[in-house]
């Protein structure tokens with residue numbers, strides 16, 4: 020079996036490693052001429068780390084990431100709502116990592132090239148279309164200046180081509196652009212004195228004004244960490260057309276940051292942190308509605324192409340890693356690739372659709388919204404505002420739905436693939 024993977028983001032690269040582990044031949048085709056380590060921070064929950072450990076990448080994660088120790092939820096004005104230990108410190112058998120997206124992409128890319136060969140990733144190949152029949156798939160690509168490359172043949176095509184997926188647009192031509200929830204997200208990372216335990220993460224504020232901060236790597240000077248921050252503010256209305264295309268690398272306007280960063284009271288000097296960051300990026304918080312199906316014959320969607328979601332609950336990259344685990348398992352088990360792609364869809368589509376919908380209302384962080392609704396000016400004692408059991412129910416319910424609960428992660432076997440089949444057409 021030979022699989023054509025489109026896109027060398029986190030989803031495409033981990034898919035190649037999972038398929039290689041299963042002895043399945045594959046190659047990746049990426050539109051960019053060069054794969055640069057772009058982005059800022061992301062979190063990998065223990066469920067995703069478990070799947071990365073299956074392909075032997077735990078040591079590499081340890082080298083470049085930070086083992087997250089604890090997570091704080093606070094009111095926008097600084098009052099603590101929840102302190103939650105994370106990863107090993109919470110009793111999981113695997114750590115949680117806070118990591119630079121580019122470093123993660125870099126370590127996956129090196130592993131792909133070492134294991135599958137230097138030529139396994141074809142850069143400068145933008146997919147523009149495909150044809151399929153009972154024997155296989157023929158994928159068509161163009162190079163940077165629009166000149167066509169040789170078509171590529173495979174037994175199946177996996178589209179890991181991100182939120183603006185070409186394959187998704189071919190399968191669902193009437194869908195239109197991603198949906199904006201009115202929240203603009205500004206992100207950056209810079210070396211900064213370690214705060215808390217040096218492995219702490221803070222999420223301050225709910226859906227209309229949120230500041231997130233956590234370290235993602237050791238800093239270049241003693242006592243510092245490369246510290247990631249994200250500032251999210253409701254600047255439009257849900258359903259408004261997003262202000263500009265959803266480009267993860269679009270530079271931020273410092274005036275926007277200055278205007279909004281003072282909304283928060285934090286235990287660290289977050290205003291100075293933002294000011295000290297050389298380059299920040301903006302991204303309108305967008306997702307898409309869950310799809311009725313991802314698989315059509317020998318073609319399927321994976322990662323953000325299948326289920327772009329708001330970055331809540333540390334799930335964006337993690338769900339694409341779970342997709343890859345499920346897909347690899349099904350391709351190894353089924354002789355017919357179309358059967359495998361359908362079984363993968365049945366595993367993963369219901370689970371990820373639920374996460375997309377839960378993230379629309381804030382994911383586990385919706386408890387912060389609830390507290391702010393009840394106590395807009397803050398509080399002295401959290402127990403006067405909300406019951407501990409209510410907080411726990413919200414956080415645990417989300418963990419269960421996203422496959423990241425301790426029970427799901429600590430039991431033997433893969434976290435992905437535990438769902439009952441849907442009845443969607445293939």
Ligand SMILES: Cc1cc2nc3c(=O)[nH]c(=O)nc-3n(C[C@H](O)[C@H](O)[C@H](O)COP(=O)(O)OP(=O)(O)OC[C@H]3O[C@@H](n4cnc5c(N)ncnc54)[C@H](O)[C@@H]3O)c2cc1C
Nearest residue numbers: 026028029030050057058059145146180181267322323336
């Ligand atoms: C440059 C960049 C920076 C990011 N930064 C952050 C961040 O800071 N924080 C965060 O939470 N998330 C970030 N993300 C998103 C995050 O990586 C994803 O949400 C998650 O990892 C799932 O990844 P994915 O592989 O499905 O999609 P992506 O990571 O978006 O990867 C998709 C890949 O497909 C390629 N591609 C697209 N169309 C085609 C085509 N027609 N033919 C061939 N190749 C194609 C793209 O160039 C890209 O390499 C970023 C994504 C990108 C692309």
